[in-house]
Amino acid sequence: MSLVGATVKRDFLLAARNPGEWLNPLMFFLMVAALFPLAVDPDPKFLGKIAGGVIWVAALLATLLSLDALFKADVEDGSLEQWLASGESLYAMALGKALVHWCISGLPLTLMAPVLGLMLNLPQSAYVALIASLAIGTPVLSLLGAVGAALTAGVRSGGLLLSLLILPLYIPVLIFAASSVYHAGIGMAYNGQLGFLGAILALSMCLTPFAVSAALKLNLSR
């Protein structure tokens, strides 16, 4: 088996052994969405209007919360050094790491979102848009986030730096995704926004692994 395949397998195994690491951001996602109606107006009409935006902001912050640990452990215990020593492509490795990250953060967020939509009185017509935008948008969050995580992997408390680096890049995703859900809710066409999200996903799938591998190499060339 190639090292990339073995790493994907090992990362799933590690996630199964330490469920706290990926359950924590999911709990955060749930809590933000649950607390929102308590703090603002509990009027169902008002909530339905903001539901898409609230769910997307919560999903984005939950992803950010889980990113910090993406490469940190691998840098600290020498796994990264073994990747470089293996001579295998770091591009594939970066894609593999992002894939695992999406499976334990983006995918459960996407699956949980309809429940939160119900809680926040999301209009019936917006559910498809919500799930589709999360399914296309959260992989982008994982891919872009991997760049930031790779850059800050060697920094002691890189969490803040990571947010500063990555949040600006997340904004286009947030705008297109939230607007698709909103437009679906008021009965308008939303395939344009989803198309843009798809384009961003395709672009980041091709380009971010280059940035991730360059950043990881930088971490070790001390």
Added chain:
Amino acid sequence: MTADTGQPIIDLKAQALFCERDDRVLFQQLDVQVGNGDLLQLAGPNGAGKTTLLRLLAGLNHDYQGDVFWCGQPMAKAYPDYAAQRLYMGHLSAVKKALTPIENLRWLTAAWCMSDEQLWQALDAVELYGYEETPCQQLSAGQQRRVGLARLALAPQGTGPAPLWILDEPFTALDKAGVAWVEQRLQQHVESGGAVIITSHHALEGIASLRQLDLGAQA
């Protein structure tokens, strides 16, 4: 490519290496050559640049001047081929604490396509028999080192999947029996045509082909 002995050719050559860290020259005009059957020990006081040179020879450190060749080709060009033939063990063991020794070893040897039976035997050789299902966080520091060192046990005959071993302080945290076992493996490896580059403060005696490179004397 194979040599007369049926072993893969090991031909690592470095010329006129120069390296400085923080305006301090670690080594200059340094030539290193390693071929089949060689055991090269990098010696010198702490901070003399042993690990730097080792990482440089392993192709992991690019911050130097000079040339490194693998089988006559510049390292940058030959790297994938070189990486497939050498085993690198840094002082970080790449052992995940939440996983068991066999799961860790499976990842460490992923490129070599070893059967589970071979991996069990390797763990047996480093005396981790009976700890197969124990997460590594419950093992002692020395036992965790042994998980990584089990890779050295994977080729009892011949040079195995990686003819060139590059080891950074492999004796750290090992007990006497462990040290003796590693020494014996080093000897078997060079005798069967492999090569080893090692940093260690440990006196490696009784290995005929041992060469020492003293970085402290160089600077």
